[in-house]
Amino acid sequence: MFARPAPLPDRSTTLARLRDRLARLDHTAQDRDTLPVTPEINQHLPWGGLPLAGLHELLSDAPGHATAFAALLLARAQARLARRAALWIAAEPDAYMPGLAGLGLDATRLFLLRAPRQRDALWAAEEALRSPAIAAVLLLGARTLDMTAARRLQLAAETGGGIALLLREEASTPGPTTALTRWRITPRAAPATPHHLGPPTWEVALLRARGGRPGAWLLQWDPATGQLTTTLPAAAPAAERRRA
Amino acid sequence: MAGRRCARTPALPLLLPARRLRPPTPLPAPPETPTGHRRFLVLHGAGLGEAAAWALRFSPLVGRLGADALLIETTGLPEAEPALLARVLAAFARAGLPATGLLGAAPAALGALLRAGHPPAVLTPAEETAALPLLPVTALALPPETILALHRLGLRDLAALEAQPRAPLARRFGGALMTELAALRGAVAPYTPIRPPPRHVAACDFLEPLLTAPALAHALHRLVAELCEGLNAAGHGARALRLTAFRGDGSWQELGQGIGQASRDPAHVERLLARRIEELRPEFGFERMMLAAPVTELLEARQSNLAPEAGPEEALPQLLDRLGQRLEVWRLIPHASHWPERAQRRASPFAPAAPFTPAPRPLRLLRRPLPLEAVALLPDAPPSLLRQGGRAERVVSAEGPERLTPEWWQPGRQAPPRDYYRVQLASGARWWVCRRGEPGTPDARWFLHGYLF
Incomplete structure (x- = not known):
């Protein structure tokens, strides 16, 4: 007699559908390729790893450890996107391949670019990120990056599918950013004897992640096996409370 | 057209003039040019030798004949010869270099006729042969003493000279006279073009001189499309490009552009050249532009993608070109080399690559090592405190020393050994520091050479 009222859709399916729609609106939240860091960090990040096709900021005042972390990500991007190359942009690129090769960086697919002016460096980074031949771009020594420039890099990375890494000399009060994630890398003295340095150890703090929570981990690099391991989650840092 | 017209339904009233279908009239035959012979245009005028590069706008093969004469090879040019001659002479007159010219088969004969005062003309081989016997000996390209000696012998014109038996003439005047006589009769004396002719050229003439950047960009677009079409047909890719822009006043400007990997992709070539347009200075406007590919390589044909952007194989060289x-x-x-600064070298991005062997070395090697002040318990002990730029850093542990001695086989002054x-x-940071010089001596100094992790 009477048409039965349509059953109300399940609450969870509605939520799932809404999430799906939002994900389609927001390019960065889609299921996309990610780079593995360590299992703990992958689990913590909302994307299940460090997403490619995005801009990531690394802050540090220790050039060695920060370069190591960035080079590790470059090497993983090279391995992930086979047949694509990595680009190292700096005012005076001083990459030293005998040391970097230990991190798995492939010298046959690494190009160095000298850009004394930041305007040129940003142009080159954007041009490279748009190209489908680039797996990763590392931009060193960018001082203050305005929101427009960062947004342009992010859009370029989304076009080309490579990862953009921005390694900044320690800015004590880093301003707002449009990057997907922002990390601070602090070296930690490993337990060492006076004549043996011990494995490289550094603290990696996730200050900000779009759609994620901050966190901090103590990472250790094992040069013999080429593995990065989390020794223990460090105390949560005084993270930026600002939401994305 | 004819086929379509026949296919129309006959019921339609066609308001066409009653015209019979006729086969198209054949094109007017080009004025009779001897086929299979090379044709040259020889120009005479004061200071013409300087304008040789400018004359490349007429033909890719231009040679110099001394300071006041030019040779332009016109073999195979599509334009009719009288029109070509008129155009070349008019262009030289406009450029402020009045010249007179003859177009014919033997450059030496044409040059001699011009020196004898022949008016500008296009000569058939028969006319050339007819004009030569009347040529005075003074018009020949011979040293003055030879001409004087010929006059003393009563040989005033070429007919008299050629009537002589060759052997005594050769014995008396040497090979130069014989070579000249042979050249006059069309045994072409080789000439050297001022530029090797490029395999692929595209050129464009403009009625109005080009002045603005959009106009130049449009002209470039047409040139690139034409050049890439030619390259495609020949199965070649360009490795170098040369854009020559000729101004109306006889000056010209040239831009060279290299390409890392042979390419005939019009989008890529145009993108590379479009950046250079701002370097062109069209003072009173360009009236001709020529795009040549002087260096080409074989490039196998590849099916173009459905997607407009290039694949990763082509995208990387194109990106490196642009950067x-x-x-x-x-x-x-x-x-x-074991010496840290020499263990790696810079190479062109298109050079063959080689992998590195991992070594316990820093990740970043400072181009200029930073001087350090070090405190050590003993002269040859590892440092326990390092001071750099007013900041003191306590050393927790140190590995070393690793002594590197300089390469004695390298020329020049030898550097002291380093530890x-x-x-x-x-603070957690790791440094690669070195002591330059023997420990304990007053000239031993400490440097920060790289950052480890």
Whole structure:
């Protein structure tokens, strides 16, 4: 007699559908390729790893450890996107391949670019990120990056599918950013004897992640096996409370 | 057209003039040019030798005949010869270099006729042969003493000279006279073009001189399309490009552009050249532009993608071309040396690559090592405190020393040996420091040479 009222859709399916729609609106939240860091960090990040096709900021005042972390990500991007190359942009690129090769960086697919002016460096980074031949771009020594420039890099990375890494000399009060994630890398003295340095150890703090929570981990690099391991989650840092 | 017209339904009232279908009239036959012979245009005028590069606008093969004469090879040019001659002479007159010219088969004969005062004309081989016997000996390209000696012998014109038996003439005047006589009769004396002719050229003439950047960009677009079509047909890719723009006043400007990997992709070529347009200075406007590919390589045909953008194989060289145009790009290749600065070398991004062997070395090697002040318990002990730029860093542990002695087989003054330490600072950072010079001596100094991790 009477048409039965349509059953109300399940609450969870509605939520799932809404999430799906939002994900389609927001390019960065889609299921996309990610780079593995360590299992703990992958689990913590909302994307299940460090997403490619995005801009990531690394802050540090220790050039060695920060370069190591960035080079590790470059090497993983090279391995992930086979047949694509990595680009190292700096005012005076001083990459030293005998040391970097230990991190798995492939010298046959690494190009160095000298850009004394930041305007040129940003142009080159954007041009490279748009190209489908680039797996990763590392931009060193960018001082203050305005929101427009960062947004342009992010859009370029989304076009080309490579990862953009921005390694900044320690800015004590880093301003707002449009990057997907922002990390601070602090070296930690490993337990060492006076004549043996011990494995490289550094603290990696996730200050900000779009759609994620901050966190901090103590990472250790094992040069013999080429593995990065989390020794223990460090105390949560005084993270930026600002939401994305 | 004819086929379509026949296919129309006959019921339609066609308001066409009653015209019979006729086969198209054949094109007017080109004025009779002897086929299979090379044709040359010889120009005479004061200071013409300077304008040789400018004359490349008429033909890719231009040679100099001394300071006041030019040779332009016109074999195979599509234009009718009288029109070509008129155009060349008019262009030279406009450029302020009045010249007179003859177009014919033997450059030496044409030059001699011009020196004898022949008016500008296009000569058939028969006319050339007829004009030569009347040529005075003074018009020949011979040293003055030879001409004087010929006059003393009563040989005033070419007919008299050629009537002589060759052997005594050769014995008396040497090979130069014989070569000249042979050249006059069309045994072409070889000439050297001022530029090797490029395999692929595209050129464009403009009625109005081009002045504005959009107009130049449009002209470039047409030239690139034409050049790439020619390259495609020949199965070649360009490795170098040369854009020559000729101004109306007889000056010209040239831009060279290299390409890292042979390419005939119009989009890529145009993108590379479009950046250079701003370097062109059209003072009173360009009236001709020529795009040549002087260096080409075989490039196998590849099916173009459905997607407009290039695949990764082509995208990388294209990207490196674009980056290299504005900034310095290189790749690092290993070099067999234990000296830290020499263990890697810069190479062109298109050079063959080689992998590196991992070594306990820093990740970043400072181009200029930073001087350090070090405190050590003993002269040859590892440092326990390092001071750099007013900041003191306590050393927690140190590995070393690793002594590196300079390469004695390298020329030049030898550097002192270095003792390298890998140190861990209390702050957590790791440095690669070295002591330059023998420990304990007053000239031993400490440097920070790289950052470890």
